[in-house]
Amino acid sequence: MKLVMDVWRQAAPGEAGHYETHEVDDATPEMSLLELLDRLNFALVENDREPVAFESDCREGICGACGITVDGIPHGPQQNTPSCHQRLASFHDGQRIRLEPLRSAAYPVIRDLVVDRSALDRIIVAGGHVAVPGGSAPDADALLVSHERAEQALDMAACIGCGACVAACPNGAAHLFVGSKLAHLSLLPTGRQERGKRARAMLNEMEQDFGPCSLYGECAKVCPANIPLTAIAAVNKEGLRSFFRHKDD
């Protein structure tokens, strides 16, 4: 199948970008979006032209490195699917598609389709981790965690940090990302020791790069890890809790 692509080209951060039109004639429906870009780059390099920069690592939906915007939708037309898993079968032969980087003021473009997602990392550095010594492994039944709670924590821990939620949000908010981390870590015994401190640190960091949540619900639609919209409520829940309680845990 043939696809016509308007691809965002930008040489360096802060420079003006523009769309460049390319065609790939030998695409197949089972190819992924990233394989389409590979195909395009192959041709570009053969013709001594600069390949299109984009990010990927695992190409199996677990690392969160990939993520481009397709016709305005982060990751692509298929809901809850990372760019590396988006298949060209979503498009029809001869379709014209627009490929651009994940868009948010917090994500400066490094080059072409690659953005700098340091803003997400700063939130993790601020509190998205467990910093209490856990000691050696206790007996399996020493710390009881119900099955239901463990499942909830795992659901929230599924976030792969791709940052598409921010790019999907008209407000540039990171609530789905932050909420999933807060919920995940506050549900389990070790993480709970720093529950209050963590919420304050992460929310304070979040406010310096990301916008407010107006509950558009677009984030949960693109999230490749299927984080539910409920995660958003965890942001204010943990914020209010730490504000009124004012303790570390």
Add this chain to the structure above:
Amino acid sequence: MTSSRVGRGRHAHGALVEGGTTDRDALGMGIVRSARLKPPPRIPSWVLKVVMAVTGVVFALFVLVHMIGNLKVFTGAEHFNEYAHWLRTVLQPFLPYEGLLWILRIALMVALVAHVWSAALIWRRGRASRGRHRRPGMWVKNFTARTMVVTGIVLLGFVVFHVLDLTTGTAGVAVDTFQPATPSTAHAYENLVSSLQRPWVALAYMVSMLALFLHLAHGLWTVVSDVGFTGVRLRTVAWWVAGVVALAVMLGNILIPIAVLMGVVA
């Protein structure tokens, strides 16, 4: 560090031009750039959202009770005017004439200022955080979310008009025959009916109620997240309550101009 991202190698296909050293490091080595977009705001956005939620619920309770009161118009002029009079004299002599009304007016005024002010800040911050490239092509389902500012401005206009029309009776807005309430009687029924007999007023009133429905349906659902309800059952119940309250307020209020236009209430 148990982060899923820090230290993960990221591979870009294509080299970076010189000059973006920090960013190239960030890209290749997983180094975290430290420049933030803005300093921490004096009032965090999540706090503004709690302010919006609390003031929004105050308005929602007010419009719900107000709508139920309005329905007394169907019980006739005498009954309705008695109700209006009662609102002004209730709790006397503990409160002066119109005491309760003034308490409500002041509380609603404070809530309105806080609500609109927070809305403006949230709107501005959202645009700034998104940056130059707007989000296109959103789904129909969040139509109400996308129109909160529009429906909010319609409501603000309606509130001003409504007070000038039926509370202060300001010339140019209210009917010429407007009779203000006195410590002995109220003429709310006559004022209301003659105002709504003007078709453009009835129409504006109905449009405003539609805006109120859209605003409340999304607003009350948003409240659930803003106050941090994460339970599945609680959220389901709250979703229904939001929809039912919003619908009830709109339908209850819209009945009145329809009844006046059809001559059922005269």
